[in-house]
Amino acid sequence: MSVPLPFDLARMYDVPAAVKRAGMLATLNALGDWHAQRCAPYxxxxxxxxxxxxxxxxxxxxYLPVRLFKSLDLLxxxxxxIVKTLVSSGTTGHxxxxxxxxxxTSVRQGRVLTAIMTAFLGRQRLPMVVADSAALLRDRTRFNARAAALLGFSVLGRDHFHALDELLLLDTEGLDAWLAAHADQPVLLFGFTALVWQHLVQxxxxxxxxxxxxxxxxxLHGGGWKRLADQQVSHQEFKAAVRETLGIxxxxxxxxxxxxxxxxxxECEQGHLHSPVFADVVVRDARTLQPLGAGQPGVLQVLSALPLSYPGHSLLTEDLGVLHGEDDCACGRLGRYFSVLGRMPEAELRGCSDTRVLP
Incomplete structure (x- = not known):
């Protein structure tokens, strides 16, 4: 008997803090016992x-330090x-x-991702442009992080068009024709932040x-902000460039x-990152690892009710962030909301937009 999810999929952002905390605490304690009984290193x-x-x-x-998954095979x-193995996109040599x-676990992940996106985009599956190459999806049993995300998010759309070729060159002529054929309704463009910036906007x-x-x-975009920060491209400049070059x-x-x-x-309309009902976030002091309150920057710990096949339910990341509040965001969604400030000093660059595909 596995550990069931604590809430209904339809209640992604409307469970108040006291109810969510009780349900998540019971589930995460049960997941901890589940993994302790089945995974000796954990x-x-x-x-x-x-x-x-x-x-x-x-x-x-x-919690486990997230980099422990680099040195141990945790099952x-x-x-x-095992039906699928995901491989992180660390820098070459790491x-x-x-x-x-x-x-x-794969089914749980897919159902929850779809429910999260439905809460933002609605139930209608939009025609979808992918700012990446279809070549990434050839091996359906072993993915790097980028390919896994492409496959997972692809279920949100239909009539998919991959805008980049195997060399990550923009197929401008093909994209023009595809957009002309879908001009009468909204379109979903998905891609990793650095790829959208470098290979579409630029x-x-x-x-x-x-x-x-x-x-x-x-x-819809994610990952790769370290690369844009190195080029001194802010969130505001990125959004302005997307409006200018794509009209989105x-x-x-x-x-x-x-x-x-x-x-x-x-990210909500106020620019905050929101915890869905099956996940939560804790900010910890980088030196003492004590939990911090709103407005105090620290290291992000992320919690998820989903993983059954590996002990990934409570992880200390290498990302810095700041908690803004809980249940009181102006967008109306309940749950903790926060911002990511960047990587910890000396942390390995491991964003999903790394274009390396492992053999």
Missing amino acids: RAARETLFPAGPAGTIEALP SVPREA TPSRIHLDRE ALRRQGRALRFPEGSWL TRVANYYGMVEQTGTIFM
Whole structure:
């Protein structure tokens, strides 16, 4: 008997804090026991680093450093039950993380991702442009993080058009024709932030031209902000350039990682990242690891009710962020909301927009 999800899929952003905390705490304590019984390295880490017994608060839940997935093969199911392995997109020369999924975990991730996006985009599947190459999707059993995200998000759209070729060159003529054939309704453009910037926006600028996506179209993008920050490109400049070159005004960023596929934190109309009902976030002091309150920057710990095949339910990331509040965002969505400030100093650049595809 696996650990069930604590809430209905339709209640993604309308469960008040007291109810959510109780449900998530019970689920995450149960997941901790599930993985401790089935994954010896996780059990050893939990017993060594954290007090015995169930946690009394979300902040007291045991967690693993996310980079542990680079050095250990962590599974909580028999290896023959694995149907898919995701590989993180670390920089060349670094050991990638490997995340092993069984069928039940993969199904849970897909259902929750769809429910999160439905809450933002609506139920209608829009025609979809992917700012990437279709070549990434050739092996359906072993993906790097970028390819896994492309496949996962592709279910949100229809009539897909991959705007980049295998060399990541923009197919301007093909995109023109596709947009002309879908001019009568909004379109969903999906891509990793750095690829959208470099291979769509900047490519069009070099050509001295712009495209016009239909009115009401969306850009959904995530990852790769470190690369844009190195080029001194701000969130505001990115959005302005998207409006100028693509004619898209509805732009939403998301925060997520391969170690918790299916759990993403979407950007709302106020520019905040929101915790869905099956996930949560804790900000910890970078030196003491004590939990911090709103307005205090620290290291992000991310929690997810989804992973069954590997102990990825409570992870200390290498990202810095700041919590803004809970249940009181002006957008009306309930849950904790926050911003990501960047990577910790000396942390490995491991964004999903890394264009390397492992063999």
